Amino acid sequence: MITMEDIKITSKPMSDTPKSVLMGFPGSGLVGSIALQYMVDQLEFEQIGNMTSKYFPPLVMMNKGVINVPVRFYQKDNLAVIVGDIPVHPMICYEIANGIISWLSQFDLKEIATLAGIVTNEPEKRVFGVATEQDYLQRIQDHSIILPVGTISGIAGSILTECKVQGIPAWGLLAETINAPDPRASAATIEVLNKIFSLNLDVKPLLEQAEEIEAAMHKLSEEVQSAEKAPKKEQLPMYG
Amino acid sequence: MITMEDIKITSKPMSDTPKSVLMGFPGSGLVGSIALQYMVDQLEFEQIGNMTSKYFPPLVMMNKGVINVPVRFYQKDNLAVIVGDIPVHPMICYEIANGIISWLSQFDLKEIATLAGIVTNEPEKRVFGVATEQDYLQRIQDHSIILPVGTISGIAGSILTECKVQGIPAWGLLAETINAPDPRASAATIEVLNKIFSLNLDVKPLLEQAEEIEAAMHKLSEEVQSAEKAPKKEQLPMYG
Amino acid sequence: MITMEDIKITSKPMSDTPKSVLMGFPGSGLVGSIALQYMVDQLEFEQIGNMTSKYFPPLVMMNKGVINVPVRFYQKDNLAVIVGDIPVHPMICYEIANGIISWLSQFDLKEIATLAGIVTNEPEKRVFGVATEQDYLQRIQDHSIILPVGTISGIAGSILTECKVQGIPAWGLLAETINAPDPRASAATIEVLNKIFSLNLDVKPLLEQAEEIEAAMHKLSEEVQSAEKAPKKEQLPMYG
């Protein structure tokens, strides 16, 4: 167990194979969390550890009656995954990013990658790429659209900044998304990971899940519209 | 006396018998606090200690002129109980959970269980169960409904997370409740504890207390309704 | 000088006689502060020290041009008194209570007593009593009404909690009061102290002060009422 002041990582050490570490925390479209949780479930990664922190809200999720620690560490062969269920507050992104990187630094890392969403409300779900140095853009430029200008905020921004400062190779993917859980953007992200890491991971279940969510939202939207057309009694007290 | 930085536990050590530790703090329906206070009173547990903290609000309750420390430790045979009178603020759940578990860790524990409520406003008062690992679900699955998905927040969530991270067997019960003190949900919880621990604790007094509260609320509700029908002078200034 | 981290007590040590320590801080009706300041003035206690804290607001009171430190320590024979001029914020009650008790613990104490008010708006000014243990209720049960249920908040609650946790005999008096300075409730409290400590302290001046305050408030109330009956120009702009 590694104990930093305010962050507690309880994990088996990572195996000796050099690792590409993929990270996803809840953010726009929950793109990174959905993609990575789907990946570790489908490819049967081994869960090796957890992270808790006094900075996290007191909230725990359940899966068939068994609770999940909010941030989980997984590995399989030359890949490691860190996936979070809870959004990281802007005030603590620096601490969390440094805690994670400090723990990772004891192992043999090839690179760190952050997966996130960028809200464009476009149906197309293009995936943009950024890197900490010009050299690392080569890793992603054939599979994503290099983002010319812009900003990345939140934990992904902090992770990339720390990697750059400490000289750890790092890059990030940003899938076009919406302000709602978006498995379609997660699927687009996995398609890029498939190419980079030759994963051959089927995204059909994610796309089906996306269709279900979209159908439900479409229905909701129609109900809202018809509700808006109906005269509202409470706004017409004279005829009440 | 064990003194951590911001939490102070003043207690006799627990006796040598391995313990199942039941915990209840005020939350939805006050389910856990009411159930456990009722249990320690009826089964005449021994009070062995107290917990105070600079994080607790300066508030003390009285019982026949004698003040109660807001968080109390009790034991009897193979059971220990921690019961709180004051809600734990989300900002300090992590600290309080770690303080309690750190103190408990010096003793021979069998398991930790959290008792709480989940607001459904259903009259039925079903009791749901969760656990930190698949194995511990066996402990509760015959007596409660395993909660397939969902979240647990507050001190119960923090306790379960820490137990999972530290490998301490733990499970939780969540009784269906309402947004008001709910002895009926506490009674349903005790019925489950009766089965798990063969307590044979009579819940009739709790149910009678529930009926009193419900009668009072029903009366209040009728008064509010008749008051709402009466013309309100202050809203009719023209006829004042 | 005893210096704790954030609280500074500058005081001569208390004399060897075992002490009953009476404490009053501003709260409902200012009952405790008024009663104890009156007592130390009339019975000519010796001022032995002061307490300051970074947590106190920067506010100092004057008496004939000479400033008073906001919290003062007095003693005479077997009695000690701690009286405060400034209300203690809920966030710091725990720290202040622990600081005071920690300093007091080096001396030979018989008991600690807190004096405060409880708002009932009754004219009668009954005095209720509470204690940290059943045994200490004997000290007050013939002279006050034992409070069956209820809560005590603020610094008095913190002092009583800490005394209970540390095993220091302690009790408290709560005089019925109003939301305004209330020398009548302070007088009622002193009548109880007269019996417990055989003080024979005359409360007539306090009652006269109470009558003055009540007369002034009565007059103010009449003025407010007649003002409310008069037409208000600013509400009738058409006739302005």
Place this chain on the structure above:
Amino acid sequence: MITMEDIKITSKPMSDTPKSVLMGFPGSGLVGSIALQYMVDQLEFEQIGNMTSKYFPPLVMMNKGVINVPVRFYQKDNLAVIVGDIPVHPMICYEIANGIISWLSQFDLKEIATLAGIVTNEPEKRVFGVATEQDYLQRIQDHSIILPVGTISGIAGSILTECKVQGIPAWGLLAETINAPDPRASAATIEVLNKIFSLNLDVKPLLEQAEEIEAAMHKLSEEVQSAEKAPKKEQLPMYG
């Protein structure tokens, strides 16, 4: 350089002559700051040092292109002056007062005096006096009106409290003032200092400055009044 944790005093040591230390920080009417800055400028005090603090707002004032550190230390013969340009937030008065007194304590001090304003909106500008002990009132009672009752808040209150607690002779002057920069009140304060310290400092320039400010405010007031009499178009939309 003396470095306390959060307060940084950079100063030459004070000369050996025992010192009366006069202090003025911005408060009601800016009475103390205006009076003392005028005094050190007119009597050509030597600036010996500065105080900065992480608690101060990031704000610096200029004088003919040269920046001024917000809190400055001056001395001349048997007088020392500490003058501030920035108001001290109530939350940090305790720390700042202790930092200043702690630094001063290494030198041979005769007394500390605080200069401030008290809002009465009276034209007369009387100067009231207070002291930490009865004995020190003698120092000011012939030249000011001893304040019978009342409160002093802010940094002046904290300085006087700390002086009393630490047994440092101290007194304070409070000039009647208004809620605006008030050189007339500063002049009244200097007249008192002239008597106490035989300074013979001419206050005519301050009074002329006061007349300018008063004339400007009178003009502003007339403009506001005539503006208030004019019909306001935006309140009469029907005739717009």
Place this chain on the structure above:
Amino acid sequence: MITMEDIKITSKPMSDTPKSVLMGFPGSGLVGSIALQYMVDQLEFEQIGNMTSKYFPPLVMMNKGVINVPVRFYQKDNLAVIVGDIPVHPMICYEIANGIISWLSQFDLKEIATLAGIVTNEPEKRVFGVATEQDYLQRIQDHSIILPVGTISGIAGSILTECKVQGIPAWGLLAETINAPDPRASAATIEVLNKIFSLNLDVKPLLEQAEEIEAAMHKLSEEVQSAEKAPKKEQLPMYG
């Protein structure tokens, strides 16, 4: 790597040539950041390091897909530049200023200069000058207008204060600007730097950028005005 408690500077040491250090952080008109980023890009300064801090918001900017650390250190010959992309919150200006100066103090410095804007909304873009001591005004008085009175707030104010307190020669430029990115004010600042440091840096590209921004804002302004003239349906429900 120099690590202070909450500020992390990762940089190569500066070369031996004594340095004039120019600093610009986002503030009014972004004058300093725009001017210095333009300068280091055009004159091909070498980037030698970065600064991160737990106090900075988790935000990172991109340049052709490569992320920029929010605060960057550059040098070329006898000039060093510190340029920031993120505004520094008033609460942390003291810490950041001290961290930067503490790091710089290990090198051979000639002087420190802060570049910022001052909102006047004048078209002329005059550049004002200030210094920590009378002597250093000579450095800028022929090329800027010495600011007779006024205040400087934010990180520039903190840097100048610390330089004055620590005796480091320092001066600042304040270009007249508006409440929007203002390359024209940055150009005016560079014209002053051209004279002081004989840089011969062409500002035409900045002026062209300014014209583009101004044209865009002019167009926007016209659209807003014509939109304001059009009747707004939602404000005329009776004719809806």
